[in-house]
Amino acid sequence: MSNENVQFDSIRPVIWTGQALRLLDQRLLPEKEVYIDINTTQALAEAIKDMCVRGAPAIGISAAFGAVIAAQECLSLQGTERWQQSFQKKLNILAASRPTAVNLFNAINAAKRLIAQEPVEPIKVLEHWAKQWLADDILANKEIGRLGAGLIEDHSRVLTHCNAGALATGGYGTALGVIRAAYQQSKLDKIYSAETRPWNQGSRLSLWEFNKENIPATLIADTVAATLMQQDKLDWIIVGADRITANGDVINKVGTYSLAVLAKHHGVKLMVAAPLTTLDWETQSGFEAEIETRDAKELLPLYYTDVAENCVVDTWNPVFDVTPAELVSAIVTEKAVLKSPNISKMAEFKQQYNQ
Numbered sequence: 001m002s003n004e005n006v007q008f009d010s011i012r013p014v015i016w017t018g019q020a021l022r023l024l025d026q027r028l029l030p031e032k033e034v035y036i037d038i039n040t041t042q043a044l045a046e047a048i049k050d051m052c053v054r055g056a057p058a059i060g061i062s063a064a065f066g067a068v069i070a071a072q073e074c075l076s077l078q079g080t081e082r083w084q085q086s087f088q089k090k091l092n093i094l095a096a097s098r099p100t101a102v103n104l105f106n107a108i109n110a111a112k113r114l115i116a117q118e119p120v121e122p123i124k125v126l127e128h129w130a131k132q133w134l135a136d137d138i139l140a141n142k143e144i145g146r147l148g149a150g151l152i153e154d155h156s157r158v159l160t161h162c163n164a165g166a167l168a169t170g171g172y173g174t175a176l177g178v179i180r181a182a183y184q185q186s187k188l189d190k191i192y193s194a195e196t197r198p199w200n201q202g203s204r205l206s207l208w209e210f211n212k213e214n215i216p217a218t219l220i221a222d223t224v225a226a227t228l229m230q231q232d233k234l235d236w237i238i239v240g241a242d243r244i245t246a247n248g249d250v251i252n253k254v255g256t257y258s259l260a261v262l263a264k265h266h267g268v269k270l271m272v273a274a275p276l277t278t279l280d281w282e283t284q285s286g287f288e289a290e291i292e293t294r295d296a297k298e299l300l301p302l303y304y305t306d307v308a309e310n311c312v313v314d315t316w317n318p319v320f321d322v323t324p325a326e327l328v329s330a331i332v333t334e335k336a337v338l339k340s341p342n343i344s345k346m347a348e349f350k351q352q353y354n355q
Contacts, residue, residue, distance in 0.1 A: 008180040008213045009142075011166035014053065014061050016131065021065045023053045026167055030208040041070045041090040048097040048104075051199065055168020056242040057137050060103025060277055064130040066094045067111035071123045080118060087115060099290045100251060100320050102243040102280040107133065137170035140275040140334035141177045148178030148238070148273050148332040149185055156182070156235040157190040159225065162253035163205035164240025164273065174240040174273040176209060178332065183215055191217040192234070194225060196253060198298045198317070225259055229266035237263050241274040246350070248325030248341030249286030254318050260327040269329040276333055281350055286322035293318050 013024040020037040021044065028034050036052065038044045044066045047053055053062050070090035077083045091108050098104060110133075111126060119125040152158070158179060165176030172180065182188050191210070196202035203219050210217040220228065228234050237259050243251040250256070250272050263270045283289050296315040304311050325346075331338040335353045338345055 003184045003186055008184060008215060009166075009172050010213060011209060012171050013167050014058055014065075014134065014170055016065055016068075016127075016134070021062060021069065023047060023062070024167070025052050026054055026205060027051055029167075029204055030211075039069060039072075041066055041073060041093050044069065045093050045097040048094070054201075055164065056101035056103040056240070056278055057141075057169040057174065057275060058167070059098065059101050060107040061130075061134050061137055061170050063094050063104050063107040064111065064133040067091060067108070067115075068123065068126045068130050070094075071115075071126050075123070083122075084115065088112065098292060100242050100292045103277045106277050134170045137275060137277070138172055140277075141169050141172040141174055142181075143334040144174055144273050144275065144332050145172065145177035145181035147334075147337050148271060148330075149181035149187065151271065151330060151332070151337065152178075152182045152187050152236060154187050155189045156187055157192070157233055158182070158188060158236045158238050159192040159194065159220075159228065159234055159259075160206060161194045161202060161237070161239050161255055161259055162196045163201040163209070165206055165209045167205050167209060168240060173209070174275065175238045175271075176206065178238050178271065178273050180213075180215070190233070191215065192228065193217050193219050194222050194255070194259075195219060196255065197222055201253070222255060226262050229262055229268050232266075234266075234268050236269050236271055238271045238273060241272050241278050242320055243280050243283070243286070243289055244272070244274055244278055244331065245283045245286045245289065246281050246346055247285050247343040248328065248331065248338070248346045250323040250325070250328060250331075251286050251289055251291070251320050252323065254321045257321040257323045257327075260323045264327050270323075270327060271330050271332060272323075272328055273332045276335065276353065279333075279350075279354075281354060286324070289322075291318050291320050291322075 015022040020039040025034045074086045165173035193202045193206045241252045294317045299315045325341045
């Protein structure tokens with residue numbers, strides 16, 4: 001049965017109502033679909049930090065509308081200098097919410113540049129810009145899907161890690177956008193989703209997307225991926241990115257590096273799908289970027305954190321890891337595909353597409 005007339009594009013996790021930013025609370029999925037309205041910068045910072053909204057592009061979009069909310073909060077202030085200072089402080093609150101996903105900072109810096117021009121109607125200008133940022137992200141994802149699917153041969157078997165789908169973006173998704181497009185073209189024989197501990201974005205969120213749009217997928221425990229490759233049941237690993245540095249290193253959900261090493265050993269290709277807003281030209285290597293670590297309670301059983309006294313066990317809970325460029329088969333952006341990325345290819349790409 002052909003899928004070519006089905007769009008697989010029904011999910012929108014970030015919505016601007018005109019008065020508030022409406023977010024699909026991803027902490028409650030798949031059991032409940034609940035939207036919450038955000039109308040202060042402090043509430044948005046907490047929503048980002050607490051994983052109500054997650055995924056680098058979606059965080060960037062939220063920050064863009066957060067700039068609108070910040071401007072609304074500063075509306076009553078008189079005088080350009082006082083207004084600018086308050087606006088900057090509120091954007092700094094957003095910037096402190098999560099340290100690794102570069103889309104957050106790209107959106108905040110773009111908003112700062114826009115306001116530095118001292119527009120006559122700052123809220124109106126920011127709102128128009130933020131709406132365009134959201135629209136551009138969805139269009140970019142669909143182009144990423146088209147270009148990425150072009151690399152995939154018929155009857156392929158693919159694995160995705162974490163959730164780089166519609167929920168992590170404005171809509172459609174990056175890695176899942178590629179999978180959506182390839183499935184629409186009837187190229188995929190099998191789709192695997194890794195569970196992605198400890199937040200289970202693969203089992204909770206990616207499977208929710210697949211099920212919602214009737215795309216058949218198979219959940220595996222994270223530790224099964226090596227066996228899958230050993231048994232020659234995989235052709236591509238397709239992931240998103242939270243930051244791609246100037247040399248082509250990829251910072252993504254922890255576990256991506258493990259998959260990349262396994263893929264290299266087994267002759268499986270690794271595709272990284274990400275929009276231009278995920279590129280960080282200021283950081284030369286992935287090992288120079290700050291990697292977020294999160295609370296021990298995300299890993300430890302409740303007994304050790306809330307019940308036992310004098311507990312001596314601890315955790316190390318990094319959210320992301322660094323996959324060196326030499327392990328990546330292709331980086332797919334909305335503008336072009338970079339096969340076997342390295343520092344010279346990245347420099348050429350920057351010269352051509354960094355506007």
